[in-house]
Amino acid sequence: MSICPKNKSSKSRRDKRRANWKMSAPTLVRCNRCGALMAPHRVCLTCGSYNKKEIIEVSTSAG
Numbered sequence: 001m002s003i004c005p006k007n008k009s010s011k012s013r014r015d016k017r018r019a020n021w022k023m024s025a026p027t028l029v030r031c032n033r034c035g036a037l038m039a040p041h042r043v044c045l046t047c048g049s050y051n052k053k054e055i056i057e058v059s060t061s062a063g
Contacts, residue, residue: 028037036046043050048058 027040029040030036031038031044031047031049032052033049034044034047036044038044038046043055046058048054048056
């Protein structure tokens with residue numbers, strides 16, 4: 001059971017609470033090595049580098 005409100009909340013007051021529920025676009029940066037778009041502070045999935053160093057080996061074959 002929830003508590004009943006003492007007074008009616010107006011539509012504007014109700015909608016102010018929901019004003020910050022919108023989605024934001026993901027932040028993307030360019031890779032220093034290959035120029036592909038990637039998430040910041042993550043290993044680039046295209047070339048496998050992070051901070052201008054090769055971290056993982058990326059295979060070129062698709063199968």
